Amino acid sequence: MNSYMQDRIKGFTEKNENKARFLIKCPDQPGIVSTVSEFLFKQGANIVESDQYTMDPEGGQFFMRIEFECPNLMKNANKIEKDFQPIAEEFHMDWRIMYVSQLKNVAIFVSKEPHCLLELLWEYQSGDLMANIALVISNHDTCREMVESLGIPFYHIPANKDIRQEVEEKQKQLLKEYEVDLIVLARYMQILTDDFVKNFKNQIINIHHSFLPAFIGAKPYERAYARGVKMIGATSHYVTGDLDEGPIIEQNIGRVDHRDNASDMKKIGQSIERSVLASAVKWHLEDRIIVHENKTIVF
Template sequence: MKGYIADKLESFKQINKNRARLLIHCADQPGIVAAVSQFLYEHDANIIESNQYSTDPHGGEFFIRIEFEIPDLKENADKLEADFQPISEKFQMDANFTFVDQVKKMAIFVSKEPHCLLELLWEWQSGDLLAEISMVISNHETSRELVEPLGIPYYYIPANKDIREEVEAKQIRLLQENDIDVIVLARYMQILTPNFVETFKNQIINIHHSFLPAFIGAKPYERAYDRGVKLIGATSHFVTNDLDEGPIIEQDISRVDHRDNVEAMKKIGQSVERSVLARAVKWHLEDRIIVHGNKTIVF
């Protein structure tokens, strides 16, 4: 990683060394917020942001995300988690603390088209995408020159459906050796096996170049053109084993008209893909997304 980017990350960690997030999912029931906020109050927490949602206030599922600061968090992190245990048990919570200065380790997968990769790199250089980009993996050499000057290792791993398992074995080794937390498929045009997907459950974010569920699968712009739609779109979602069926994080569209042929649609679409993917990745890095069934809650 280049020096000036490393400096930005370091400064971000320093500024946020006392900041944590608590994400909770449990059955909706009386007293949750009272218990949690009392707990935070007793631990001298300063609440920065708090969002909650219940699927149904009369007996649904409850979700909350609280971002807060605590003096000397580093020294107190273990105690904090331990102290919360009784509350978590009482309400049968799925509760998770994350610490903001532990920035996530990210791998980006890309095939030939670099626009989504470039957007992520650009946001990263600007200090707006706060992750360690540990590697870029590609089945083409084309993006190497965009990546290596930034000090990011570029792994060229040729891929096709006949050697899928072998390829994924290499990829998984690289990802695990580097403790990767997030995998971003920035227009990576290979299908992943169930094994790969299972290994990184809710950690793989894809960008699909249509407003799903329209145009699932291959060649969405060609099919959008054939259908004569007046809008094209892009969808970022977590990857599951059902192609383009995973929980949707973000979508957006752009207008097209009869003058736009497939090539024009692709150009217009690139701009939507870039911004949709960047938003989704940033929300994930900020622990704003909770996967619930086949949907996401984005706080």
């Protein structure tokens, strides 16, 4: 990382050293909000932002995200989490507290097309995407220069179907070495094995270049052109074992008309892909997403 980004990140973490995000998922019942907010109040915390959602008012699933500030947060983090344990058990909560000053380590996987990578790097430089971009892994060498010029390590690991396992071994070693929390597939054109995906549940974000579930699989722009659609789209989603079937985080579309051939659609689509992927990554980094079955709650 270059010194400019080091300064920027230092400024961010210092400013947010007492800020955290509380994510909760549990069966709905009366008293959850009251109990959690009273708990935070007793810890001396101030609630900055709070969102909740009940999937089905009667006997349903309850989701909550609270952003709070608390003096001396990092010193008290262990105590807070320990004190909350009994409440969590009483309400059968699936919960976690994420500390804003602990930036997530991100690995970006890319192939030849650089547009999504470039968008992420640009938002990173501009301070809109607060994370530690730890490394970039690519099965081609084309993007090396733009990555290394920012002081980010770049690893070229050639890949194809036949050496998939071997490739993933190398990747997993790097991900471990850099303590990666989030993998972004920024138009990485290789399929990951089930085994790899299971190791990073809800930690791999992919961009698919169609408005899913339309045009699942390969060559979506060509197929969109053949079908004669009047709009094309892009979808960011968490990766699961089923290709292009994981929980959708964000989608957007752009207008095309009869004058646009498959190659025009691809160009129009690229700018949609860029913003849809960047939004999904930002929301993940801000701990705004709770995955429930095959859906996302985005607070």
